[in-house]
Amino acid sequence: MQDEKVFIAELLNPKTQNEAFQKLLREYQKPLYNHIRNIVLNHDDADDVLQNTFIKVFQNLKNFKGESKLFSWMYRIATNEAITFLNQKAKKNNTTSEELQSKIVDNLKADSYFDGDEIQFKLQKAITLLPEKQQLVFKMKYFEELKYEDMSEILGTSVGALKASYHHAVKKIEEFMNGN
């Protein structure tokens, strides 16, 4: 925690800000990319959202109060940016974000930046059948291996509710995988 306080101070100090921000970029670009990509599914969209996320992080550093971990705060910005992006894309296409995700997954095999096998494709398909919040919880727990406590800070949901959500998600996925 003390290290994080020092790092935050470096991010806020104009003299050390640039170097500190480059360190932030190096450390978080991959995990944040993976998180965003799991939501928006398409690489080019994930690239756009990731860049917007880091710009927003940079612009709002002065507003960061330290009430949560820096990592949780950044993940929250990334999650909001990705969901907003999906919603806007869905609106442009006169559809819902769930339907949009389902359509994108149906076309995954044609996506040059998806090299999953049959079981990976089936799992992605099974996830699209879950409610939006359950999808997010499942992806963050299963693919990104985040701790429930960290997920609770990012999503603003209790650990208990997250565990229940994940449990239901797993059951529905297993039903789909066994039926297909």
Place this chain on the structure above:
Amino acid sequence: MKEFRLDNEPKIASGFKTPEGYFEDLSEKINKNLPNSEPKVISIFQKRKTWMYGIAAVLAISISVVFYQQFQSTETLDAEFLENYIARNTTVSEYDLLELLEKEDIEKIQIDLEIQDDILEETMIHNTNLEHYLTN
């Protein structure tokens, strides 16, 4: 057929991949778009704003000058207006005024009034109380 249990299966990856060298170039792309690195652009709307503030200031000064002049002019009362106002609203008669004035002052007020004959004749025709004029 073996039942699929997620916990029993080897970890299934998402299947997503990135273009070659994507993360190597990413920092540079982001740094280019950060607020500090953008060249300062003076928006045309900002210039227009400055003009609007200037026009508003000129208008405000003009209106203030007009109001000030009006205020000034109301301090100088028209003499004739003032005289008529006093005449209409006073309870002091000419006789009261005469009593207050000295003989010298009364003589100074004396006005040479040239009355034309036809007007005098007209007055006498329409005035039935001639006796008053003949005896006083």
